[in-house]
Amino acid sequence: MTQKEYNNGVRLWADDVYRFAVRCGGGEELSKDAVQEAYASLWERREKVPAEKGKSFLLTVVHNHLMSQHRHSRVHQQTAQQLVPPLLVAPDEGFDLKEALRKALERLPQVQRAAVELKDVEGYSCKEIAEILSLSETQVSVYLFRARVSLKKTLIALGYDNNN
Amino acid sequence: MTITTDNYELYFYRYAEGELNAQERAAVEDFVAQHPQLAEELALYDPQLKISEPPLPYPDKNGLMHHPARVQPLWRWAAAASVAAVLMGGVWLFWPSQSDGVAGSAPLLAQQQPVDTIRPDVEMVEETIRHSAGETAAQPTLAYAKAQPAAVAAPQAEAALPVVSVPQQEDMPSQTVVEAPELLAQADPQPTEAEKDTLVIEYIDVMMFPETEVVQAEPVDTPSLKDRYRNLRSRVSNTIRDYAYKSYAETRGELLAMVNN
Structure with a gap:
């Protein structure tokens, strides 16, 4: 990867990588740190990383960074309930599928959330997701299955009509 | 292929995503018939339920750029x-x-x-x-x-x-x-x-x-x-x-x- 390709990668991928970090539970500041670390790592290894693999490399670094932070913070969590945001149901309001999906996504384990994000938003195949998340393809399929079932259960709990 | 309670999620996923052939699909349906407690999971899996996210701009792209060494x-x-x-x-x-x-x-x-x-x-x-x-x-x-x-x-x-x-x-x-x-x-x-x-x-x-x-x-x-x-x-x-x-x-x-x- 040349310097020009790297800078193009900043223009083309930074938004997606940042969104991936935020949606995977990084929060604004932690996600910025993760993106900066990912690009710094890419710059250091630019001679070994081909341009077409740049984005997946960034996503891998971001995921590992978030997982590391997540493990670190989990040690300091006092209760398991703090890991899962409370599911607030507002029965008087109309059902907002996007908002419900966002809430449901927040309740997923991080690796499942990352797999769903990469599959649905970034459009990666299971094989590519496996490479990014350092998993086997079978594991990715299983995580995706569990994630979608869990999402559906949460949506129903939020008032989603299963027949829609 | 052999579907068990340990690996059924993989086959359920492939079944729901349409990645199995007719024989494999029949094997999954037989497994569900034998394990009705797992049928609900397969029914809950909705391949159309995709998440979509709006763009989220990274605030400081210039800070990530690397420019040629300045000659000034x-x-x-x-x-x-x-x-x-x-x-x-x-x-x-x-x-x-x-x-x-x-x-x-x-x-x-x-x-x-x-x-x-x-x-x-x-x-x-x-x-x-x-x-x-x-x-x-x-x-x-x-x-x-x-x-x-x-x-x-x-x-x-x-x-x-x-x-x-x-x-x-x-x-x-x-x-x-x-x-x-x-x-x-x-x-x-x-x-x-x-x-x-x-x-x-x-x-x-x-x-x-x-x-x-x-x-x-x-x-x-x-x-x-x-x-x-x-x-x-x-x-x-x-x-x-x-x-x-x-x-x-x-x-x-x-x-x-x-x-x-």
């Missing part, structure tokens, strides 16, 4: 080196050598006039130089400007300028006649190259960095910074030009007095 500092160094080279060239241009005497028009004037008329009395010349050097040392313009109120400092500083240059009275020898062999013979030995270098460096320091001194010393109603700088440059230049007729220590003392005061 090199140009700055080159510019500074050019200025120094020009200044040093100027110093050496006006530096009087033993063979040529005073630079500029001096040799030409010396050739055009009879020797008797241009040959000065040694004592008179020495008195002139002492007079000039004494007044120069007594009139450190910047130091005086620092010590006096602005309204008083300005005119006196300007008045000091003619005194610094070589006197032009009719009964005094002009600057061009001071190359008399007697005087040169009585002067201190010519400075070494290291001593010249020292003076040149000091001269350049004054030329390049006078602003701090002058700005700190200048009240608002005194002559402009440009005029002060020109005066200082003129005095330093004259002092170095007169170096041929003075000792190194004396010249250096005058320079340092101008720089430090």
Whole structure:
């Protein structure tokens, strides 16, 4: 990867990588740190990383960074309930599928959330997701299955009509 | 393929995503029939339920960019080196050598006039130089400007300028006649190259960095910074030009007095 390709990668991928970090539970500041670390790592290894693999490399670094932070913070969590945001149901309001999906996504384990994000938003195949998340393809399929079932259960709990 | 309660999620996923052939699909349906408690999971799996996210701009892309190494500092160094080279060239241009005497028009004037008329009395010349050097040392313009109120400092500083240059009275020898062999013979030995270098460096320091001194010393109603700088440059230049007729220590003392005061 040349310097020009790297800078193009900043223009083309930074938004997606940042969104991936935020949606995977990084929060604004932690996600910025993760993106900066990912690009710094890419710059250091630019001679070994081909341009077409740049984005997946960034996503891998971001995921590992978030997982590391997540493990670190989990040690300091006092209760398991703090890991899962409370599911607030507002029965008087109309059902907002996007908002419900966002809430449901927040309740997923991080690796499942990352797999769903990469599959649905970034459009990666299971094989590519496996490479990014350092998993086997079978594991990715299983995580995706569990994630979608869990999402559906949460949506129903939020008032989603299963027949829609 | 063998579907078990340990691996059924993989086959359920592939079944729901349409990745299985007819035989494999039948195997999954048989498994669900045998494990009705797992049928709900398969029913909940909705391949159409995809999440979509709006764009989320990263706030500081420029901070992630890597640009080619900037060449501006090199140009700055080159510019500074050019200025120094020009200044040093100027110093050496006006530096009087033993063979040529005073630079500029001096040799030409010396050739055009009879020797008797241009040959000065040694004592008179020495008195002139002492007079000039004494007044120069007594009139450190910047130091005086620092010590006096602005309204008083300005005119006196300007008045000091003619005194610094070589006197032009009719009964005094002009600057061009001071190359008399007697005087040169009585002067201190010519400075070494290291001593010249020292003076040149000091001269350049004054030329390049006078602003701090002058700005700190200048009240608002005194002559402009440009005029002060020109005066200082003129005095330093004259002092170095007169170096041929003075000792190194004396010249250096005058320079340092101008720089430090």
